[in-house]
Amino acid sequence: MSVKNLIAKRVAEELNKGDLVNLGIGMPTSVADFVPAEKHVVFQSENGMVGLDATPEEGKEDWDLTNAGGTPVTAVEGAAYFDSTLSFSLIRGGHVDATVLGAMEVDREGNLANYMIPKKMVAGMGGAMDLVSGAKRVIIMMTHCNKNGEPKILDACTLPLTALKCVDLIVTELAVIEPTEEGLVLREVAFNTSVEEVLKKTGTELIVPENVKVFGE
Amino acid sequence: MSVKNLIAKRVAEELNKGDLVNLGIGMPTSVADFVPAEKHVVFQSENGMVGLDATPEEGKEDWDLTNAGGTPVTAVEGAAYFDSTLSFSLIRGGHVDATVLGAMEVDREGNLANYMIPKKMVAGMGGAMDLVSGAKRVIIMMTHCNKNGEPKILDACTLPLTALKCVDLIVTELAVIEPTEEGLVLREVAFNTSVEEVLKKTGTELIVPENVKVFGE
Amino acid sequence: MLKKEIIAPDQAASMLKDGMTVLVGGFMVIGTPEKLVDAVVASGVKDLTIVCNDAGLPGKGVGKLIENGQVKKLIASHIGLNRTAGDKMNAGEMEIDLVPQGTLAEQIRAGGAGLGGVLTRTGVGTLVAEGKQVVTIDGEDFLLEKPIKADVALIKSSVSDVYGNTKFNKTTANFNPAMATAAELVLVQADEIVEPGVHDVNSFSVPSVLVDYLVE
Amino acid sequence: MLKKEIIAPDQAASMLKDGMTVLVGGFMVIGTPEKLVDAVVASGVKDLTIVCNDAGLPGKGVGKLIENGQVKKLIASHIGLNRTAGDKMNAGEMEIDLVPQGTLAEQIRAGGAGLGGVLTRTGVGTLVAEGKQVVTIDGEDFLLEKPIKADVALIKSSVSDVYGNTKFNKTTANFNPAMATAAELVLVQADEIVEPGVHDVNSFSVPSVLVDYLVE
Numbered sequence: 092m093s094v095k096n097l098i099a100k101r102v103a104e105e106l107n108k109g110d111l112v113n114l115g116i117g118m119p120t121s122v123a124d125f126v127p128a129e130k131h132v133v134f135q136s137e138n139g140m141v142g143l144d145a146t147p148e149e150g151k152e153d154w155d156l157t158n159a160g161g162t163p164v165t166a167v168e169g170a171a172y173f174d175s176t177l178s179f180s181l182i183r184g185g186h187v188d189a190t191v192l193g194a195m196e197v198d199r200e201g202n203l204a205n206y207m208i209p210k211k212m213v214a215g216m217g218g219a220m221d222l223v224s225g226a227k228r229v230i231i232m233m234t235h236c237n238k239n240g241e242p243k244i245l246d247a248c249t250l251p252l253t254a255l256k257c258v259d260l261i262v263t264e265l266a267v268i269e270p271t272e273e274g275l276v277l278r279e280v281a282f283n284t285s286v287e288e289v290l291k292k293t294g295t296e297l298i299v300p301e302n303v304k305v306f307g308e
Numbered sequence: 309m310s311v312k313n314l315i316a317k318r319v320a321e322e323l324n325k326g327d328l329v330n331l332g333i334g335m336p337t338s339v340a341d342f343v344p345a346e347k348h349v350v351f352q353s354e355n356g357m358v359g360l361d362a363t364p365e366e367g368k369e370d371w372d373l374t375n376a377g378g379t380p381v382t383a384v385e386g387a388a389y390f391d392s393t394l395s396f397s398l399i400r401g402g403h404v405d406a407t408v409l410g411a412m413e414v415d416r417e418g419n420l421a422n423y424m425i426p427k428k429m430v431a432g433m434g435g436a437m438d439l440v441s442g443a444k445r446v447i448i449m450m451t452h453c454n455k456n457g458e459p460k461i462l463d464a465c466t467l468p469l470t471a472l473k474c475v476d477l478i479v480t481e482l483a484v485i486e487p488t489e490e491g492l493v494l495r496e497v498a499f500n501t502s503v504e505e506v507l508k509k510t511g512t513e514l515i516v517p518e519n520v521k522v523f524g525e
Numbered sequence: 526m527l528k529k530e531i532i533a534p535d536q537a538a539s540m541l542k543d544g545m546t547v548l549v550g551g552f553m554v555i556g557t558p559e560k561l562v563d564a565v566v567a568s569g570v571k572d573l574t575i576v577c578n579d580a581g582l583p584g585k586g587v588g589k590l591i592e593n594g595q596v597k598k599l600i601a602s603h604i605g606l607n608r609t610a611g612d613k614m615n616a617g618e619m620e621i622d623l624v625p626q627g628t629l630a631e632q633i634r635a636g637g638a639g640l641g642g643v644l645t646r647t648g649v650g651t652l653v654a655e656g657k658q659v660v661t662i663d664g665e666d667f668l669l670e671k672p673i674k675a676d677v678a679l680i681k682s683s684v685s686d687v688y689g690n691t692k693f694n695k696t697t698a699n700f701n702p703a704m705a706t707a708a709e710l711v712l713v714q715a716d717e718i719v720e721p722g723v724h725d726v727n728s729f730s731v732p733s734v735l736v737d738y739l740v741e
Numbered sequence: 742m743l744k745k746e747i748i749a750p751d752q753a754a755s756m757l758k759d760g761m762t763v764l765v766g767g768f769m770v771i772g773t774p775e776k777l778v779d780a781v782v783a784s785g786v787k788d789l790t791i792v793c794n795d796a797g798l799p800g801k802g803v804g805k806l807i808e809n810g811q812v813k814k815l816i817a818s819h820i821g822l823n824r825t826a827g828d829k830m831n832a833g834e835m836e837i838d839l840v841p842q843g844t845l846a847e848q849i850r851a852g853g854a855g856l857g858g859v860l861t862r863t864g865v866g867t868l869v870a871e872g873k874q875v876v877t878i879d880g881e882d883f884l885l886e887k888p889i890k891a892d893v894a895l896i897k898s899s900v901s902d903v904y905g906n907t908k909f910n911k912t913t914a915n916f917n918p919a920m921a922t923a924a925e926l927v928l929v930q931a932d933e934i935v936e937p938g939v940h941d942v943n944s945f946s947v948p949s950v951l952v953d954y955l956v957e
Contacts, residue, residue, distance in 0.1 A: 378553025
């Protein structure tokens with residue numbers, strides 16, 4: 092299983108029956124592939140719909156029916172459409188049960204940096220700041236370290252923040268980590284690693300309870 | 309012509325082609341009868357429609373189509389329906405060209421009291437406070453004096469205010485008076501009265517320009 | 526997507542508990558879910574805080590709850606068409622907060638939209654401003670009106686599909702769509718429940734995800 | 742009710758003047774009025790402040806205005822799909838205000854609804870909060886974001902009736918309905934113009950009174 096799928100599968104387990112979920116564009120989109128149909132999870136797209144379904148077959152695209160990346164999608168039976176103000180009322184108002192987003196950095200206070208690297212080409216925050224401020228649960232899925240092998244889970248974020256103390260769960264290819272009042276708690280480690288390796292690759296202290304579970308495989 | 313119709317007819321002349329207008333429940337409703345069709349004035353009802361038309365024939369009421377008094381109305385071709393938030397976006401956002409409302413008192417600063425008499429049974433302000441704060445023009449239609457013959461146009465309102473400095477024009481059966489920065493200006497007197505009578509029945513100073521016009525008949 | 530459970534009015538009413546805050550749709554009882562209101566009357570639940578545009582009419586809408594003594598506090602813009610409301614207020618049997626209608630709509634929307642409050646010119650310099658924070662923006666004063674959130678919303682739908690997507694006919698919408706966003710539990714009394722595809726998908730103004738139960 | 746005048750895109754574009762603030766509907770060019778944008782490009786009007794969800798795509802949507810050097814300032818939530826926008830910003834040729842998407846939608850709505858501003862948690866403690874008023878409500882901090890109003894709104898409609906009542910198909914609505922409330926002049930490019938009665942009257946989300954011209 093690829094790193095992406097390992098993470099996506101574990102994130103999918105966090106979603107509950109009937110949840111309304113917003114998946115960020117990019118890696119988070121793959122979470123949908125691992126959610127069993129019987130969970131009836133409903134996916135929102137912040138450009139104005141609930142009930143997002145798979146990518147259409149080639150040649151069957153409806154350009155009036157797109158996701159937040161401007162890409163054609165399909166809709167499940169019962170899907171609904173609305174404008175941006177209602178879409179963000181759902182997001183900001185706590186009607187979205189969970190959002191899954193990538194991250195550049197997360198720190199021990201649950202602060203998140205995922206939208207901007209100073210002096211690099213800036214893309215903008217899109218709906219990310221509203222999502223992490225408003226969704227009931229913010230789940231971060233990301234590789235444990237960056238491309239240079241440096242930890243992305245830190246004492247304090249160095250990049251501009253997306254929001255303060257917003258992260259509810261971090262899922263990487265190595266670990267499941269939960270920000271709490273007491274600090275970051277190591278809940279699970281991947282089947283192919285160890286608590287020691289996770290600690291080594293994490294840039295801040297982790298609280299390690301007695302019963303760290305294993306995920307993956 | 310009745311006092312009500314005299315006032316309503318004069319108010320109707322204030323409305324311009326294509327204006328969006330909200331008429332208060334009660335006496336202001338009669339203004340619609342004096343607006344020529346070729347002016348294409350559009351009437352709003354704050355419960356959620358534009359394009360209000362006459363009362364339906366008996367037996368032809370549609371109880372899904374009512375005015376702000378909960379009374380069945382009809383709709384012109386092109387009428388539109390919406391919820392209370394959009395209805396008051398139109399009102400508060402300055403999209404309504406004029407509102408016509410009754411009043412208990414108006415004063416020389418253009419302050420308005422039209423919703424509450426302390427210690428009497430209170431009805432509530434309904435949409436009146438939003439209308440007088442948001443509409444582009446606030447036209448007050450009322451009898452010049454109250455039932456006891458006392459002036460309703462005063463130095464300063466004695467009743468709780470609906471809004472500060474909101475009145476753009478006062479039309480009574482005796483006069484048309486415009487609140488300005490300099491004070492209340494007597495623009496017109498009714499055909500059957502005189503400047504002297506208007507001054508006598510007004511509880512504050514009026515500025516009387518040289519060319520006071522005559523209205524009515 | 527899960528289809529919504531369709532329940533009876535008394536089952537819906539049993540979800541209300543003493544002391545709850547309840548949003549009730551409708552404007553002078555047009556667009557008010559009368560079956561739900563009747564079931565709440567029958568349930569005898571008490572000490573409710575009711576948020577509704579108005580006090581209903583005698584024997585109609587929230588008027589029935591007021592007359593039955595189930596309302597501790599009413600938040601409304603107008604109570605002039607139901608004399609009982611004013612009588613109970615004057616007798617000290619019911620508290621009434623009178624709120625400008627546009628402010629009330631916007632407070633409910635703010636509650637549902639996760640906003641911190643509403644900044645409006647409406648009410649500045651009047652009794653409505655008493656005890657409220659004034660925020661000065663570019664030299665102009667605005668009242669800060671707090672968001673309204675509730676335990677339950679009682680909504681009247683003209684048509685809902687089996688998933689709970691809901692539409693309103695003509696002037697029956699009024700406070701209903703905003704209220705559907707601002708309560709923990711949203712109960713929708715539908716005139717008609719249809720399969721998807723019967724109505725234009727763009728004509729539904731409350732998406733399924735805001736609705737908890739359909740009531741028939 | 743007066744029917745709306747139906748005008749050509751170039752006639753519509755001629756109403757824009759140098760230095761104006763212009764709202765442009767659409768989300769990654771879905772729901773963007775391309776004919777109107779093309780006419781604005783052809784008109785050569787300059788120094789525009791453009792408010793749009795994003796910077797469009799290369800050669801599409803507001804991307805065309807940016808590439809043609811007509812935009813002095815862009816207010817948007819995302820510019821990542823049009824490299825020219827970022828290049829022009831870095832070269833100092835165009836000012837860009839990046840705004841959280843939900844805040845942007847709400848600022849435009851507040852402009853159209855006559856509210857004093859938007860109170861949101863979004864952006865608290867981030868760069869977005871710099872230089873902005875913070876309002877504390879019941880112990881919690883909210884950013885005060887100012888309303889956005891504009892001279893012109895360029896709207897894309899799926900169907901409009903001859904009076905200007907306008908509906909949007911599926912995800913083409915996005916910023917269009919809010920923008921139609923927040924400009925002095927509202928120009929609506931309609932895919933289809935129909936007589937009243939063809940579509941369900943409850944399916945129109947922008948009432949005629951907000952629309953100034955239909956564009957075909």
